[in-house]
Structures are given as C-alpha cells and as structure tokens.
Amino acid sequence: HDLTKESPELQRCYYLLTKTSRSFAAVIEELHPELRDAIMIFYLVLRALDTIEDDMSIKSEIKVPLLRTFDEKLNTKDWTFDGNGPNEKDRLVLVEFDKILSIYHGLKPQYQDVVKDITYKMGNGMADYILDENFNLNGVETVKDYDLYCHYVAGLVGEGLTKLTVMAGFSDDSLAQDNFEKSNSMGLFLQKTNIIRDYHEDLLDGRSFWPKEIWSKYTKELPLFHKDASFEQAGLSCINELVLNALSHAKDCLSYLSMVKDPSTFSFCAIPQVMAIATLAEVYNNRKVLHGVVKIRKGTTCKLILESRTFPGVVAIFRRYIQVINHKSSVSDPNYLKIGIKCGEIEQFC
Numbered sequence: 001h002d003l004t005k006e007s008p009e010l011q012r013c014y015y016l017l018t019k020t021s022r023s024f025a026a027v028i029e030e031l032h033p034e035l036r037d038a039i040m041i042f043y044l045v046l047r048a049l050d051t052i053e054d055d056m057s058i059k060s061e062i063k064v065p066l067l068r069t070f071d072e073k074l075n076t077k078d079w080t081f082d083g084n085g086p087n088e089k090d091r092l093v094l095v096e097f098d099k100i101l102s103i104y105h106g107l108k109p110q111y112q113d114v115v116k117d118i119t120y121k122m123g124n125g126m127a128d129y130i131l132d133e134n135f136n137l138n139g140v141e142t143v144k145d146y147d148l149y150c151h152y153v154a155g156l157v158g159e160g161l162t163k164l165t166v167m168a169g170f171s172d173d174s175l176a177q178d179n180f181e182k183s184n185s186m187g188l189f190l191q192k193t194n195i196i197r198d199y200h201e202d203l204l205d206g207r208s209f210w211p212k213e214i215w216s217k218y219t220k221e222l223p224l225f226h227k228d229a230s231f232e233q234a235g236l237s238c239i240n241e242l243v244l245n246a247l248s249h250a251k252d253c254l255s256y257l258s259m260v261k262d263p264s265t266f267s268f269c270a271i272p273q274v275m276a277i278a279t280l281a282e283v284y285n286n287r288k289v290l291h292g293v294v295k296i297r298k299g300t301t302c303k304l305i306l307e308s309r310t311f312p313g314v315v316a317i318f319r320r321y322i323q324v325i326n327h328k329s330s331v332s333d334p335n336y337l338k339i340g341i342k343c344g345e346i347e348q349f350c
C-alpha cells in the first residue's frame, strides 16, 4: 500500500518491519487498513521482545527481569534499549522502540490491550524457560515442554491475532470460542517447522529447541547428528519423528483457515501455513538439515502464494505435500507406519 502520506514514525515502523522479516512484512502490508497498523505493531513489539530472548550476550540476571516487565515499557512514551550485542540481527527495533511506542499509543485501546496482554504472557513464558538451565544445552526436556515453549513464543501470537481479527469482524467468532486451541496450533505448526529446519544454525548459537524426549531415542548428544556421519541415519529418523509431531497440528490449521472470512486476513493467515507444509516436506528425510538451513525455492514460494488465495487452493497444497512426505518415507524408518496413518488422516480431512 502507499506509505508516502503516512507520518514519518509510521513509515519508519514499516521500514523496521521489512528489515526484520521479509516474509511477514509481505503478508502484513497486504492486510485490510483496519488491522494493518495494529498487526504491524503487534509484530514489532514481539520481535523486540524476542530480540532480547535470542541475544546470548545478555546475562540472565539482566534478561529475565527485562522479559518479565517488557509489557510495562508499553506504558512509556519513549523507552529504547541499546544493550544488545553488536551483531544481534534485529537490534534496531529496540534502539528505535520509541517509534514503535508512538504508533502503539495511537492504536484503538482494545487493540493496545491485546498487544500488551500477549506481550506480558510471552515475556514471562520466555523468562520461565531461560531460567531452566539445561534449556540451552539439551533443548527442552519433554514433548510437553516443547509444546509449552512453542505456545509461549508462537501459540500466543495466534491467540492475539484471533482476538484482533474477531474484534475487527474479519473472522468467525467461533475461532475465539475453542479456548484458542486452533489459534495455538497455527503458531505451533509454524514454530515447530522452523525449529526442525534450524537445527544446525541453532547448534552454532550453542542452543537447541529439539525436545530431549524425542532426540534421546536416537543419540546420546544432539550435536552428533551433525558431527558424526555414523549418526546421520539416526538424525534422519529424528527429523522424521519431529515432522510427524508437527503434522499433528495440520488439521487444526486447515479448520482455522476455513473460518477466516476477510480475503486479506485469509491470505495473511494462509501464506505462512503453506510455506510451512512445503518446508516440512523439504526437511523430511533430508540429510542437508543436519548441516545447514534448508529453504524452499523462490519459484515454489511464488506458486504457493498464488495458489493459497482460496481455501480449496490451500487444501490442494496441503494434500500435495502430505503425499510428498508419504512418498519420501522409507520402510526402514521407525515411524514409517505412523507417518502413513497421519498423512491418511490429514488427507481424509482435506
């Protein structure tokens, strides 16, 4: 949309958005004007919070209180933070947080309340996990921990977005009636896809989010999948079990999308989901994941965006990638039968 007649602060916020996430910037900029600025600010506030969480150079005595009270910064007019390490990739959103605050205070009060409430819950959820000392080295302990951590950093985003879109009348009220179960799945599907994909990159940062309850079936130490060629097959079986776990959210995501009425809101919700199912198909049984970040091709992305404008288009995309995963599955994989059943279930639903 045309930014030229917007205020300098608003233009600067859209600049910060494009600098921190090309993919989310593209879908947020296409949103209906009623929600566009609110969701853009929602993104920037949470990206600022995440930039504190992700920065391994901030010691936990500073990081934990900052995460827990980050929502209070939203009550100020011009708070900023320059305490990130020099190469923390999104440090600019904290250095220029006063620009975000000036637009935040101009939003409708009920939109401000959603942003602040989710910020409070996410900040405290992140702080709870930072305190769990083995969180960094061994990833999260159980699958339950894995689901809870992903709820804090991504499920809550889905909850906030559902509240905003229902308030604006763009989504069916029923989306806010299931205790945000489906909204949570929307976030977990995206976050778990990234966590599987980013195994090697996160290892380089000295951390992992893969749940020990799953990876410990295949190795004693997580880095062996990358370091020791004799653990490559085990690494593939681990990836495949994590993909199977992520696919457990697919039906909820399709069900959620079937209840989004406004066309721009539908595309905003659908595009990240179809990118995720395509990424899951790409990482499934793919040894490259153990040695680097695997991305889907640019050409594929463009095709997916065009195809995901309608619900039947999204269903066709999910059905296609579910078949790709099924065909990639090898009989020797410990979860061969389960992945076949899960793919069948999702296809039924399609």
Ligand SMILES: O=C(O)CO[C@@H](C(=O)O)[C@@H](OCCCCCc1ccc2ccccc2c1)C(=O)NCCCCCc1ccc2ccccc2c1
Residues within 6 Å of the ligand: 024, 039, 042, 043, 046, 047, 050, 054, 153, 154, 155, 157, 158, 161, 186, 187, 190, 191, 194, 268, 269, 272
């Ligand atoms: O540092 C990075 O670049 C990646 O960080 C990951 C991490 O640190 O785990 C991790 O940081 C999570 C904490 C900050 C969340 C920021 C966020 C992301 C997308 C949004 C979309 C719209 C509105 C607000 C949003 C807020 C991350 O960015 N993971 C990407 C997946 C998160 C998906 C969130 C989400 C949930 C439900 C959705 C429903 C519909 C449309 C978009 C949705 C988007």
Ligand SMILES: [Mg+2]
Residues within 6 Å of the ligand: 050, 051, 054
């Ligand atoms: Mg991050």
Ligand SMILES: [Mg+2]
Residues within 6 Å of the ligand: 050, 053, 054, 153
């Ligand atoms: Mg993070």
